[in-house]
Amino acid sequence: MTSYRQPGLVLTDRHFTVPLDHADPAGEQIRLYGREIASGTRAGAELPWLVYLEGGPGFGARRFAGKQAWLGRAVQEFRVLMLDQRGTGLSTPANRQTLPLRGGPREQAAYLTHFRADSIVADCEAVRRQLTGGARWTVLGQSFGGFCATHYLSTAPEGLRTVLITGGLPGLDVGADDVYRAAYPRMRRKNEGHYARYPQDVDRARRIAEHLAQKRTVLPGGYVLTPEAFQSLGILLGTGDGSHQLHYLLENAFLRTAGGEELSDTFQEAALAALSYAAHPLYAVLHEAIYAQGHGPTAWAAERVRTEFPQFDTAKALAGDGPLLFTGETVHPWHFETDPALRPLREAAELLAARTDWPPLYDTGQLAANEVPVAAAVYHEDLYVDTAHSLATARAVCGLRTWVTDEFEHDGVRAGGARVLDRLLALVRDET
Structure with a gap:
């Protein structure tokens, strides 16, 4: 000792x-x-x-x-x-x-x-x-x-x-599906609260998502920032100062360069710090397993249940005039493609998502x-x-x-x- x-x-x-x-x-x-x-x-x-x-x-x-x-x-x-x-x-x-x-x-x-x-x-x-x-x-x-x-x-x-x-x-x-059916409406309400406090962020979030949809963006270290990964920044909205953190992150997003408007290094570093699972990969790999106990496989519940809430669909949000909605504590199979800390664990995560014999807790x-x-x-x-x-x-x-x-x-x-x-x-x- x-x-x-x-x-x-x-x-x-x-x-x-x-x-x-x-x-x-x-x-x-x-x-x-x-x-x-x-x-x-x-x-x-x-x-x-x-x-x-x-x-x-x-x-x-x-x-x-x-x-x-x-x-x-x-x-x-x-x-x-x-x-x-x-x-x-x-x-x-x-x-x-x-x-x-x-x-x-x-x-x-x-x-x-x-x-x-x-x-x-x-x-x-x-x-x-x-x-x-x-x-x-x-x-x-x-x-x-x-x-x-x-x-x-x-x-x-x-x-x-x-x-x-x-x-x-x-x-x-309750199983993982029940957890996320209850979670997505809360996520929507957190978004509404954030945009009511910071209405200027409605346009900022849309501009960033549109940029990411048009141009493949790889953050330092190899993290691929897709529009859906960008939405995951909504995990900040669950903490006491998270809405303010998200606002300050968004306001630093763009700057003018010789090649045109680009996402700033400041924004990219802050986004990486908020999104990377490098320091806590088990959070992603086992997240849905913590709810599994006799309800069948979790089978990427957050991703499946998300389709029941089309207001979280990025493409639909950008095609319409509504605000882009951030997600919260959800882990998706594409996280194991965008995050280099998770890519080597994709197959193991798939096997855990398919497991049916989790014991009751x-x-x-x-x-x-x-x-x-x-x-x-x-x-x-x-x-x-x-x-x-x-x-x-x-x-x-x-x-x-x-x-x-x-x-x-x-x-x-x-x-x-x-x-x-x-x-x-x-x-x-x-x-x-």
């Missing part, structure tokens, strides 16, 4: 070994990384543990600098473990560079079936037993981390002291009998997680208390910092 300091904090690097397949504990092992964080004034004290599960899938735990966001509040009473979920961060990585070590696409796809919430929760239990000596801990799950926390409640409640969920109560019995009987204190922040009109699905789940989990708010977007636990964590802790302690 290596320990070091940041202002007001003591951090310790932790490494763990867990089975790739928890059903075969003697089989192949992988490595997990977690960063232990404690207050500098209480580093040697006996403190209860809180494990943070990041959103995604496919993102390593956030790298804070000091007591940012909710962390300063958490270390007042907890010893925090920022766990890089399997395949992310400093845990055994899974990406275009490492997956060929498994073999071909079929072997890669088989390997990746072990990277959903069920395996992540089994990892947490293995880590908890090593780290706490068997004591229960608190889970803070953001977005997909909340999906993992709900699976945790379903399968291993004996390991849980308290569960806190932010923007991540999943639908218990949630035990409704266990959740109905839940005895673990649980509180969840549900963000009204959350772009990424449907509010109606979340509230239905809240009613299905015994004792779960909700805080439904439109004060924050999906990133409320970061943007709202201590206030969000404070509110959830008060709820589970019956202090409010």
Whole structure:
């Protein structure tokens, strides 16, 4: 273990070994990384543990600098473990560079079936037993981390002291098609809100899409910016300042050159930073698989369901006089053609999209009998997680208390910092 300091904090690097397949504990092992964080004034004290599960899938735990966001509040009473979920961060990585070590696409796809919430929760239990000596801990799950926390409640409640969920109560019995049928209307409403705030962006977005339709545009590093890929910038609209970020990105789009009007380097770099999956490829490869549990193959649900909402069709938007609509948290097969970080994983992704035997993730009987204190922040009109699905789940989990708010977007636990964590802790302690 290596320990070091940041202002007001003591951090310790932790490494763990867990089975790739928890059903075969003697089989192949992988490595997990977690960063232990404690207050500098209480580093040697006996403190209860809180494990943070990041959103995604496919993102390593956030790298804070000091007591940012909710962390300063958490270390007042907890010893925090920022766990890089399997395949992310400093845990055994899974990406275009490492997956060929498994073999071909079929072997890669088989390997990746072990990277959903069920395996992540089994990892947490293995880590908890090593780290706490068997004591229960608190889970803070953001977005997909909340999906993992709900699976945790379903399968291993004996390991849980308290569960806190932010923007991540999943639908218990909805498939990927249901998720996207609910999502596209929310995306439309987010677009309407953005264009109402920044009406000048209607023309800017159309001009950019028209340019991309007429001229093949390859961003630095090889990302092909098609009109549909450009629409994916709508993923920004789900965060507290995302509409403003999108506006500033669009206003820098064009400049005059010796060869005529071109997309600026500034725009291209910003678009690449927002669109590339190089740092989190599992987000794309496994995104629809996180909803798969007995509903048949996901079969590129976001792409199929999109045809039911023709207002998102780029060609139709440009042929008419309506605004171009940005999309949100959707992954499409063409992402595996436009993004060089995903191209080598296309065949494995196709196999995962065709898979029909995904096991269920949630035990409704266990959740109905839940005895673990649980509180969840549900963000009204959350772009990424449907509010109606979340509230239905809240009613299905015994004792779960909700805080439904439109004060924050999906990133409320970061943007709202201590206030969000404070509110959830008060709820589970019956202090409010």
